[in-house]
Amino acid sequence: xxxxxxxxxxxxxxxxxxxxxxxxxxxxxxxxxxxxxxxxxxxxxxxxxxxxxxxxxxxxxxxxxxxxxxxxxxxxxxxxxxxxxxxxxxxxxxxxxxxxxxxxxxxxxxxxxxxxxxxxxxxxxxxxxxxxxxxxxxxxxxxxxxxxxxxxxxxxxxxxxxxxxxxxxxxxxxxxxxxxxxxxxxxxxxxxxxxxxxxxxxxxxxxxxxxxxxxx
Amino acid sequence: xxxxxxxxxxxxxxxxxxxxxxxxxxxxxxxxxxxxxxxxxxxxxxxxxxxxxxxxxxxxxxxxxxxxxxxxxxxxxxxxxxxxxxxxxxxxxxxxxxxxxxxxxxxxxxxxxxxxxxxxxxxxxxxxxxxxxxxxxxxxxxxxxxxxxxxxxxxxxxxxxxxxxxxxxxxxxxxxxxxxxxxxxxxxxxxxxxxxxxxxxxxxxxxxxxxxxxxxxxxxxxxxxxxxxxxxxxxxxxxxxxxxxxxxxxxxxxxxxxxxxxxxxxxxxxxxxxxxxxxx
Numbered sequence: 124x125x126x127x128x129x130x131x132x133x134x135x136x137x138x139x140x141x142x143x144x145x146x147x148x149x150x151x152x153x154x155x156x157x158x159x160x161x162x163x164x165x166x167x168x169x170x171x172x173x174x175x176x177x178x179x180x181x182x183x184x185x186x187x188x189x190x191x192x193x194x195x196x197x198x199x200x201x202x203x204x205x206x207x208x209x210x211x212x213x214x215x216x217x218x219x220x221x222x223x224x225x226x227x228x229x230x231x232x233x234x235x236x237x238x239x240x241x242x243x244x245x246x247x248x249x250x251x252x253x254x255x256x257x258x259x260x261x262x263x264x265x266x267x268x269x270x271x272x273x274x275x276x277x278x279x280x281x282x283x284x285x286x287x288x289x290x291x292x293x294x295x296x297x298x299x300x301x302x303x304x305x306x307x308x309x310x311x312x313x314x315x316x317x318x319x320x321x322x323x324x325x326x327x328x329x330x331x332x333x334x335x336x337x338x339x
Numbered sequence: 340x341x342x343x344x345x346x347x348x349x350x351x352x353x354x355x356x357x358x359x360x361x362x363x364x365x366x367x368x369x370x371x372x373x374x375x376x377x378x379x380x381x382x383x384x385x386x387x388x389x390x391x392x393x394x395x396x397x398x399x400x401x402x403x404x405x406x407x408x409x410x411x412x413x414x415x416x417x418x419x420x421x422x423x424x425x426x427x428x429x430x431x432x433x434x435x436x437x438x439x440x441x442x443x444x445x446x447x448x449x450x451x452x453x454x455x456x457x458x459x460x461x462x463x464x465x466x467x468x469x470x471x472x473x474x475x476x477x478x479x480x481x482x483x484x485x486x487x488x489x490x491x492x493x494x495x496x497x498x499x500x501x502x503x504x505x506x507x508x509x510x511x512x513x514x515x516x517x518x519x520x521x522x523x524x525x526x527x528x529x530x531x532x533x534x535x536x537x538x539x540x541x542x543x544x545x546x547x548x549x550x551x552x553x554x555x556x557x558x559x560x561x562x563x564x565x566x567x568x569x570x571x572x573x574x575x576x577x578x579x580x581x582x583x584x585x586x587x588x589x590x591x592x593x594x595x596x597x598x599x600x601x602x603x604x605x606x607x608x609x610x611x612x613x614x615x616x617x618x619x
Contacts, residue, residue: 138460141435145410175460237560239341240585242462242531244562246384246615247341266342266615268415270437270462270531289341311415311437313379 127328129153131166133193135183137208138174139310146310146317152324160192168327169193169201171304173208174270177232178220180208190225197227197302202327204257204320205304210297211275213304219273228299230277236290242272243289249296249307251285257303257322258284258296265315267307269295274306342613343579344384344586345603346564347593349374351420353392354400360594371404375412378593381600382617383414387440387534387588390420402434409435419467419534425455432459440465440534443507446483446514446521449490449528456529461561466530469510470503470518470551471538483507483514491516495524503551510538518551523558533563534588540568544592547574552582564588571598572606579612 130147132140134156147154147170154170155162163169171193173180184190197203205213214224217232224232235241246266251258274293277283284303285296295306303323309316350357355369365373375386388408390401398421405418418431419440428439445452445466456464471477485491495516497504503518522533535555537548547568556563565584569575575587592598601617608614 139432139435139437141406141433142409142413142437145435146413149410149413174462240560240562242561243341244462244532245341245344245585269341270415272462308415310413313413317413 128167129155130168130170131162132156132170134158135180137180138172140172142310143172146320150317150321160188163192163196169196170204171209172206177217178222200301203302204323207308210304210306211273214275228282228297229279230275232273232275234273239290242270244270247287249285249287252283255284255298256326257319259322261315261318267312269307271306340613342615345600346385346387346586346588347378347383348387348389348588348590350389350391351404353397354404358594372407372411375408379412379414382604383600385415387417402430405431405434405436417465424451425458428455438463438465440467442467446507453528461529461531464530465532465534466525467534468518469506469536469538471506473501473504480512483512495520506538519554519558522555526559526561532561535563537567543568544570547578547582549577549582552578552584556583572603575603576607576610
């Protein structure tokens with residue numbers, strides 16, 4: 124695999140970035156944590172992790188010009204991997220705080236239904252609705268680790284890569300063009316989770332920025 | 340379907356695992372990284388590290404442990420023991436912990452717990468509750484000195500209908516707080532999960548207190564981890580089926596090879612429960 128500039132992990136004060144960084148390093152890929160829009164703009168690929176609540180996260184992204192930098196990077200074709208809160212923030216609007224998100228994938232984010240336990244916490248099946256290069260070699264209905272209380276409802280069916288059941292069948296993997304995002308935590312999902320990050324890097328290498336996009 | 344979790348608990352003293360795995364050929368049975376990797380390979384769904392370091396000057400050793408483990412082991416890691424405030428929580432999360440549990444500090448001042456939950460999110464805040472059955476045989480140590488305006492001296496106080504009481508300081512000190520009411524109250528303060536230990540059953544290997552597990556599971560909507568009393572896989576099935584627990588925690592039966600995580604999980608799956616088998 125050819126050498127490349129480090130992947131950029133976006134730091135906006137929400138969650139366990141170190142685990143994400145260590146996961147990429149464990150796979151032999153350099154990954155740098157960055158909290159400034161300039162670094163994001165130049166990134167060969169972006170990982171957008173996060174935990175916690177939407178409102179403070181969105182406020183931080185807007186305050187530092189990071190929201191615009193992320194939208195611009197996605198528009199310019201930079202391969203982009205959202206994780207957990209980093210999936211939810213990609214949508215147009217969230218019920219959590221009744222506020223707009225980044226508007227990168229059409230749809231909204233709502234609370235998980237009452238009935239089963241919330242937060243949805245633990246290993247659950249991810250049922251693929253279609254193939255995606257990041258899931259290459261990952262068997263359908265594999266288990267991944269979830270921790271969340273809200274879930275995305277994409278407006279367009281083609282944005283749904285996979286679903287998971289917890290009271291309802293919700294979108295657990297969303298994608299659009301050069302963007303993929305998982306509601307679960309690949310960096311906490313053992314070897315299969317690491318496989319997704321490895322596949323993502325392979326996509327980045329085989330699809331130079333501005334060239335072929337990660338997926339379609 | 341969401342699987343039921345099996346969670347080994349490791350006691351850490353000054354950066355070393357005590358009471359560690361004694362039956363497999365590890366280079367260093369006291370090394371947290373080696374043990375964590377071993378349990379990960381066996382199919383542990385998460386790991387809990389309980390810091391039992393007593394000396395103040397060695398308090399930071401757990402931070403190094405968390406850093407080293409999270410570099411090598413890619414499953415969730417909960418850390419507890421001696422967590423006093425939001426600053427302690429922050430340092431553990433930054434080191435690589437996914438969840439932090441609080442026990443005595445939350446009892447003495449629930450606002451400390453809420454502050455951390457507000458800052459870092461409910462999903463990473465675990466309320467650890469040590470509970471004992473009320474009645475003859477309960478220890479009669481002097482109770483914890485709760486301030487006059489503490490809810491434990493008001494709506495959460497033990498009353499005629501109470502069956503379990505919250506204990507602190509390693510299960511030695513009673514608080515006068517009803518354990519079931521406390522669990523529900525702490526969910527309102529931002530707990531994303533309850534780690535529920537029966538101090539009556541802890542160490543007896545005679546099964547979990549499933550009356551306690553069920554009462555707390557029905558009182559809260561967040562996940563409940565049953566702890567204290569595991570002696571075999573059937574006890575774990577009972578905690579899930581009868582106690583309605585979402586996860587089962589055990590220490591010594593895994594460490595001493597009385598049963599393996601693989602064996603427990605195969606048994607639970609044969610019992611018809613949704614279970615994740617090993618990572619391989």
